[in-house]
Amino acid sequence: MNVELSVIIPAHNPRMDYLQRVFDALRAQSLSMTQWELIVVDNSSTLPLTGRLDLTWHPHAAVIREEKLGLTFARLRGFAESKAEVIVLVDDDNVLAPEYLAIALTLANDHPFLGTWGGCIEPEYEQPEMALPQELHPLLTLRSADKDIWSNDPDHHSSTPWGAGLCIRRGVAEGYRRELEKNPDRTSLDLQGGKLLYGGDTDITYTGCRLGFAKGVFPRLRAKHLLSANRCTPTYLCRVSEGRGYSEVLHGYVLSGAVPQPERFSLNLVARRLKLLLKPSLERSVALAYLRGRRQAFCDLSSAGKTK
Numbered sequence: 001m002n003v004e005l006s007v008i009i010p011a012h013n014p015r016m017d018y019l020q021r022v023f024d025a026l027r028a029q030s031l032s033m034t035q036w037e038l039i040v041v042d043n044s045s046t047l048p049l050t051g052r053l054d055l056t057w058h059p060h061a062a063v064i065r066e067e068k069l070g071l072t073f074a075r076l077r078g079f080a081e082s083k084a085e086v087i088v089l090v091d092d093d094n095v096l097a098p099e100y101l102a103i104a105l106t107l108a109n110d111h112p113f114l115g116t117w118g119g120c121i122e123p124e125y126e127q128p129e130m131a132l133p134q135e136l137h138p139l140l141t142l143r144s145a146d147k148d149i150w151s152n153d154p155d156h157h158s159s160t161p162w163g164a165g166l167c168i169r170r171g172v173a174e175g176y177r178r179e180l181e182k183n184p185d186r187t188s189l190d191l192q193g194g195k196l197l198y199g200g201d202t203d204i205t206y207t208g209c210r211l212g213f214a215k216g217v218f219p220r221l222r223a224k225h226l227l228s229a230n231r232c233t234p235t236y237l238c239r240v241s242e243g244r245g246y247s248e249v250l251h252g253y254v255l256s257g258a259v260p261q262p263e264r265f266s267l268n269l270v271a272r273r274l275k276l277l278l279k280p281s282l283e284r285s286v287a288l289a290y291l292r293g294r295r296q297a298f299c300d301l302s303s304a305g306k307t308k
Contacts, residue, residue, distance in 0.1 A: 119221025
């Protein structure tokens with residue numbers, strides 16, 4: 001089988017109606033199914049997905065089981081099982097626009113310097129009245145863009161892709177796998193069942209930069225993130241924010257071997273903390289949760305003897 005693109009869907013106890021929406025969108029892709037394969041990685045779901053999914057509509061589809069719990073392990077298994085030069089990561093609540101795969105492949109061919117790329121991610125709320133303010137969209141991996149942008153600078157955040165429909169060149173996926181073999185701590189940078197940690201997408205992207213590739217965001221690539229009501233509650237949003245704060249410190253440690261130092265006391269720090277207290281209630285709670293996550297990461301690394 002000679003395919004040009006591999007779609008990998010990691011799934012751990014997925015919401016089946018959402019997963020069906022994911023499949024319906026893939027089935028409607030303008031790119032011929034002869035050009036791409038579909039791999040569903042069942043990441044230790046309580047009820048195995050084998051036999052529960054009808055993928056007979058696709059000529060190159062497979063469901064495989066990865067018992068080691070964690071999004072990173074599921075992705076690595078998908079990388080190992082896939083064959084194409086271009087990989088598109090799709091979560092079990094991501095709905096791709098009909099032309100997504102065709103555009104992803106075109107971008108890969110037109111921009112061979114790209115290692116990772118993505119696009120705009122729009123929300124579809126189960127309960128529209130629970131829609132979040134724009135300032136909190138990054139917590140749900142939502143993003144907008146109005147022009148093509150790329151860079152090979154890891155610190156250039158607007159060109160850093162993440163979330164639904166992340167596209168990865170095979171060389172970057174293989175480089176990422178090799179780096180994780182040398183530094184297994186990095187496998188803890190992403191979701192692990194109900195444990196909300198983040199950083200896997202950017203870890204893959206930064207790997208590409210180290211390998212000499214650029215990263216980019218393209219408005220032509222459009223996807224929806226299906227958001228259940230429970231993911232829009234203040235409690236969940238604070239858990240996400242705390243996990244991001246924790247992961248940010250952990251990411252700095254596993255990549256450099258040095259724990260990022262807490263910000264020193266200064267008048268500027270005091271001013272920003274006072275400004276934080278003036279934010280609306282939800283935004284304030286989310287910001288405080290982020291700081292709490294960072295403090296917990298410093299504490300955990302210190303307890304493990306990782307700090308000097």
